[in-house]
Amino acid sequence: MAMIALQHKIEGERVGSSLKEAFEKLDGADGEMILDFSSVSRIDATALRAMEELAAGAEDKGVRLVLRGASIDVYRVLKLMKLAPRFRLS
Numbered sequence: 001m002a003m004i005a006l007q008h009k010i011e012g013e014r015v016g017s018s019l020k021e022a023f024e025k026l027d028g029a030d031g032e033m034i035l036d037f038s039s040v041s042r043i044d045a046t047a048l049r050a051m052e053e054l055a056a057g058a059e060d061k062g063v064r065l066v067l068r069g070a071s072i073d074v075y076r077v078l079k080l081m082k083l084a085p086r087f088r089l090s
Contacts, residue, residue, distance in 0.1 A: 005032040005066070012039035019050035026054075029063045034090070038069030043077055051078070055086040066090050 006029040010018040022035060043051070058065050068090045070078075078084040 005034050006030070007034045007036065009036045010040055012041060015040055015043055016046040016050045019047060019054050023050070023054045023057055026057050026061050026063055029058075029061070031062070032064045032066060033058065034066045034068050035087075036068050037071070037074060040074055041071060043074055048077070048081055048083070051083055051087075055083065059086070064088060 006025060008018070008022040008025060010022070019035075022033065026033065055065060057063075065086065066088045067074075070089060075084065075089065078087065
């Protein structure tokens with residue numbers, strides 16, 4: 001059976017709450033969830049905590065997280081916080 005990735009748009013002005021919404025959708029993901037970060041220019045401490053929680057939840061459920069359209073600045077923060085390996089970039 002073909003895997004269909006669940007997609008979720010992360011809103012740039014409400015990154016933390018968008019990530020929490022994505023967490024709530026993890027049960028419906030069939031192996032992969034694509035997070036569209038194209039409208040996100042920066043992430044703050046709240047968003048980082050939400051990303052940690054989302055990554056942990058995804059690992060528990062066997063779901064791979066893919067960041068699509070993440071800016072270099074967002075990637076740098078993820079790398080500094082040692083979160084980058086928990087996400088695949090696309």
